[in-house]
Amino acid sequence: MLKKDNSNPTKQCHFCVNNIKDIDYKDVESIKPFTDSHARIMKHRRTATCTRHQRKLTLAIKRARFMSLLPFISG
Ligand SMILES: [Zn+2]
Numbered sequence: 001m002l003k004k005d006n007s008n009p010t011k012q013c014h015f016c017v018n019n020i021k022d023i024d025y026k027d028v029e030s031i032k033p034f035t036d037s038h039a040r041i042m043k044h045r046r047t048a049t050c051t052r053h054q055r056k057l058t059l060a061i062k063r064a065r066f067m068s069l070l071p072f073i074s075g
Contacts, residue, residue, distance in 0.1 A: 011048035013049050013053055014047070014049060014053075015049065015050075015056075015057075016050060016053065020053075022056065023053070023057055023059075024060065025059075025061070025064040025069065026064070026067075026069065027060075028069045028070060031057060031060050031064060031070070034047055034049070034061070035061060038073055039070065039072065039073050041058055
């Protein structure tokens with residue numbers, strides 16, 4: 001049985017569509033939209049990011065946090 005998913009079923013991976021192979025952690029403007037209001041990394045199911053890019057994205061966000069470019073989860 002198929003599960004119904006309400007979150008943009010036709011949406012494609014942002015990084016595949018834009019032909020971005022490597023995600024730069026210094027490019028905060030690009031990776032910030034993939035964090036939620038609590039600065040958490042969004043699940044790939046919500047952003048339609050493919051597994052390959054999701055891994056790179058997670059790494060980039062973690063690096064950006066470490067370099068204080070992105071906030072850590074607060075509270
Ligand atoms: Zn992708």
